[in-house]
Amino acid sequence: MGSKCCRDDSIQIKDEIQTAQYPDATLPLGPKQKESLSQQGSKNSQVQEILVPIDKKQNEYELGSEIHVDKEQKQVATVVQEQQQKIEEIVQSQKMTTEQIKKEVQSQNQEDNCAKSMGKKIKLGVETFVQSKVGSIGTHYNFGKVLGQGAFGKVWKVTHKTTGLVRAIKQIKKNSLIKEEESRLFSEMNILKNLDHPHIVKLFELFQDENNYYLVTEYLSGGELFDRIKKMSSFSESIAADYIRQILLATVHCHEKKIVHRDLKPENIIFISEDPKSQLKVIDFGTSRKFDNQKAMSKRLGTPYYIAPEVLGHSYTEKCDIWSCGVILYILLCGYPPFVGKTENQILERVKIGKFTFDPEDWDSISKEAKEFITKLLRMDPNKRLSAKQALEDPWLAKYAPSTQVNRKVLDNIRQFQAQTVLKQALMSYMITQMSTQKEIQELQKEFQRLDINNDGFLSKDEFLKGYLSIQNDLKLAEEEVEKILEKIDINQSGLIDFSEFCMAAMNQEKLLSVSRVEQAFKIFDQNGDGFISKKELEIVMGDLGDDVWSQILSDCDNNGDGQISYEEFVKMLQNKKL
Structure with missing residues (x-):
């Protein structure tokens, strides 16, 4: 019922390797338990059977943001954390003749020339409105139920007072963070605020008061990837292709922006809603970082079942994310990981070797193209492994490509x-x-x-x-x-x-630009509620504007010359088609 994007794994301190924990450090993987998800029919998900001792954690939540602590001076913990294995309609077209388009183009030439000579432009990216704000967060949000809690703080389901939009807030106690954790928090915020993609969790705001930080993200209520699979009565290659394509699309965007995720796994793949056709999003950028093509990364981060072998060798590139995608797809198609063991060390040793098989009992019904695709994602040599872009062009994915x-x-x-x-x-x-x-x-x-x-x-x-x-x-x-x-x-x-x-x-x-949305927007910008928007109030939402930009804004819409923007001027400026 709660948003899985808010599972509070920041409560768990992560060492160099985040691992899966279960009480007896054993992974039940008997032959009878390896039934393919594609063959399961109405039975319970095989993922649920394989990693069964995990129920005690199903009420934990996290935002698409986490705090991770590296303790390189200490021996890497051998306690294995539990792996929660939870596995269009085109609008009627409106026709316009070429002649009509030509007339419209000609009629707009004068407007365009005017627009081009407007003067100095201000760059408006998605990051413009993700500002770090000081003050009482209760002024802006009504707090609902607690979705998760632990040593670092709590995760809440909240409602924005002005818009009524439901969001998630992670409250993090300042006195629980060491300096390195605090820097990770701001590093992750800077990464997330610059990512603008339909399959990546959206960050809205960062607040702080005397005692806490508050990260505000979208509320994702559809549950984790494996949760969705467990509810399904059947599972096909086409569904697996749809899911892995969405994950790869997010991965390509990150890699294009020189960002590596470093912890792709089913727990970090969340559906937007419970709708069967809901899209999914990648969350948890706490281990992410900017990378340089000329310099390999060395810090050993990840989760054992999904970690790439070169990460264990302390020299790797962004292609560690592709290995993780290959492991995820393997699990989606058969119900268990390609590299297993009774302990963390056994799992990691098998990852280092990199050998896996397609057991005929589970894989005979899976296409040759799917198995070839997985093999190309799980190549030991990163230089021979597919890139995210190449993966999206693979014949197996092309077979199930959506309409163009x-x-x-x-x-x-x-x-x-x-x-x-x-x-x-x-x-x-x-x-x-x-x-x-x-x-x-x-x-x-x-x-x-x-x-x-x-x-x-x-x-x-x-x-x-x-x-x-x-x-x-x-x-x-x-x-x-x-x-x-x-x-x-x-x-x-x-x-x-x-x-x-x-x-x-x-x-x-x-x-x-509906009446209600315009009214809500004005109230958000009119911070003191006096019926006018001043330069200072606009800067609270947008950051420093500079006198030249503010002067340009006033010249555009301050009709009475009083140096501020009234509600009437605001509405006229927004709703007039020609300005």
């Missing part, structure tokens, strides 16, 4: 997007990143992924162009359209369209 038909209505929404003023860009970006519901975003993410041909989590000019050419054949006109789109919606000026930028433009504008 582009929704014309979404492209039309993007074409019609208007936000020429700095403040309107900022507010619409805020609404999509901080105020939109998971259901609203989920409706758009499949369209984003249809356009994202290279699966890197960004849309390039060429990818947009191919999308537009799929609905009309005039190359020159399509190129003009794409240039206009990039100018309008690339608000962080990266040269690429990020997921949130896409959603901001692709969502129906009347829906995004």
Whole structure:
């Protein structure tokens, strides 16, 4: 019932290797217990049978953020932590003739030229609104039930007072953290705030008061990956392909941003909701870090069943994440890990050797392509192992690839997007990143992924162009359209369209700028509730603006020249299509 993204594993102190614990340090893996999940029918999940002594931990939760402590001076703990093995509809297209598009392009030329000469731009990325704030968090959130608790603090289900959106908050006691743990907390926040992807947990805010830190993330209520599988009466390769594709999409995006996760495992794969068609997200970036292609990493971090052999050798690259994906897929298809043992040391020794088999009893019904794919993910030599991008192009995944038909209505929404003023860009970006519901975003993410041909989590000019050419054949006109789109919606000026930028433009504008949402946004920015937004109040939400940007904002919407923005000016600026 509670959000599994809030399982409080920060309560567990992690040494160099996070491991699976069970009372007698044995892993029951008799032949009769290795029934394939794809053959289980209405029986209980094999994952539940294999790692059965774990029920006492099923009420623990975590955010997509954790605190980890490395104690390199001490011998690595041999106590093995329990491994909780819990395993589209396209909207009707709206047609627009080429002639109509040409007329609209011509009619907007003057507006575009005006927009281009606006003056200095402010870059507005997803990280803009993830500010570290000091003060009482109770001013902004109503606290609900406790989802988990331990030595470091508690995890709560909360409701944002102004928007009514449900979120999760991890409360961490300052006096329980040593300096290194505190630096890890801020490092993880900086990683998460810059990740903008439909399959990665979203961080909203970081608060602190005299006694605590508070990390605010989205609330994911769908449970862990293996929890979902246990509820299913059957399990197919197509479902496994869908799940591993989503994990790999998140992994590609991280690797493109030079971020390695280092602890991919089923406990860190969480579904957004209990809906059978719910998408999943990767959480827990507590062991993540920026990597350098020219320098190998050496710190031994991970979880025994999923850790790559080169990590045990203290010299590895981001491809350690690919090994973990291979182990996850192996378990999804047969119900048990490829490397097992009665103790942590036995497991790790078998990982080092890297030999695994496909027992005919369990794998005869699994396709040759699936087994070949797993083998390519679990190659001992990282240089011969697939990259995340290569994995997404594998024939086995291609066999179960979703439809690539582009929704014309979404492209039309993007074409019609208007936000020429700095403040309107900022507010619409805020609404999509901080105020939109998971259901609203989920409706758009499949369209984003249809356009994202290279699966890197960004849309390039060429990818947009191919999308537009799929609905009309005039190359020159399509190129003009794409240039206009990039100018309008690339608000962080990266040269690429990020997921949130896409959603901001692709969502129906009347829906995004509904009366209730506009009113809520104004209340959030109007911190003192006096009916006006000042520069100081805007900076509380957006960070330092600078006098030049504030002057530009005032020139755009301060009609009466009083140096602040009233509710009426706010509404007029947002809801007028032409500014």
